Amino acid sequence: MSSILTNNGAMVALQTLKSVNDDLNETQKSISTGKEIGVAKDNAAVWAISKTMESDIAGFEAIEEGLSIGEATVAVASAGAEQIVEKLTEIKELVVSAQSENVDHGKIQDDISSKVDQVTAIISAAQFNGANLLAFDVDGNGSTNVGVLASLDRVGAGGTVTAVEITIASVNFESNLDLSSSLTAITDTATASSALAEIETFLQTAITGAAALGADSARLDDQSEFVGNLVDSMTMGVSTMTDTNMEEASARLSALQTQQELAVQSLTIANEAPGALLQLFR
Numbered sequence: 001m002s003s004i005l006t007n008n009g010a011m012v013a014l015q016t017l018k019s020v021n022d023d024l025n026e027t028q029k030s031i032s033t034g035k036e037i038g039v040a041k042d043n044a045a046v047w048a049i050s051k052t053m054e055s056d057i058a059g060f061e062a063i064e065e066g067l068s069i070g071e072a073t074v075a076v077a078s079a080g081a082e083q084i085v086e087k088l089t090e091i092k093e094l095v096v097s098a099q100s101e102n103v104d105h106g107k108i109q110d111d112i113s114s115k116v117d118q119v120t121a122i123i124s125a126a127q128f129n130g131a132n133l134l135a136f137d138v139d140g141n142g143s144t145n146v147g148v149l150a151s152l153d154r155v156g157a158g159g160t161v162t163a164v165e166i167t168i169a170s171v172n173f174e175s176n177l178d179l180s181s182s183l184t185a186i187t188d189t190a191t192a193s194s195a196l197a198e199i200e201t202f203l204q205t206a207i208t209g210a211a212a213l214g215a216d217s218a219r220l221d222d223q224s225e226f227v228g229n230l231v232d233s234m235t236m237g238v239s240t241m242t243d244t245n246m247e248e249a250s251a252r253l254s255a256l257q258t259q260q261e262l263a264v265q266s267l268t269i270a271n272e273a274p275g276a277l278l279q280l281f282r
Helices: 006-033 044-097 105-125 188-242 246-281
Strands: 145-156 161-169
Touching: 006 246, 044 105, 044 145, 044 161, 044 188, 105 188, 145 188, 161 188
Parallel strands: none
Antiparallel strands: 145 161
16 A cells, blocks of 8 residues: 555665664774774673773883883893902902912002902992892892882783782892902912902802892893783784774775665655655546
8 A cells, every 4th residue: 555644665765774874884983993892882891801901001011111120220230240250350360369479469459459449339330220239228228129010910801900020139249249348458378368268259159149130130031022022912902802804894885885875766766656646646
């Protein structure tokens, strides 16, 4: 039955056109913003996951900066420790040369005293941003180590987050290498013999400390590389979930534009149908 009061065909065509226009607007929005899921209404579950991951990414990026500071602090201390090993080796050479009778022990002791002062100066200067891993008091507040934030551990999706630190202990050269008061002054072969045993102990202490700082530096470097790779992987994961697939969106846009043209034509035909009823009254 045909009716001039109700145009069922036009109603269906209008609803179809409206649906196509809505889909077209969504596709155009996802193309222009680059985000298929940009707000919670697009997909609440995926949006919530992506926001949690984005917050973790921001946290790990801050950790990368902290690790860089930690690496620099250890690198400065490590460089100082290695320099001290070299100076102690030079002192050992002088002490060995003092074992002979026919040498000027006074001049040798003067050279040793100069190098001892250099060691003390290196220990004092080997600090970064106020932290000195060669000293007994690392940061001037009684600390004997430096904590470097290394990671964030999350328990379950949206669960509790725990900060994980790498602790870098001071090698305490300030106390363990107190050469000025613990190294015997050389005046003859007897004192030179005593100094030789003492400098060997100091040298081994310095080598052990420098090796420990080197190991800590390598650990921080590895952790920094891991965190950087983790941030990249998490960023790619969020992108996979929320970013627009441009190839797919382009094909969908072309299809929707074609559907829109057909829907407009269908609506036009449906709107012309009541006019055809006039032919029945002629």
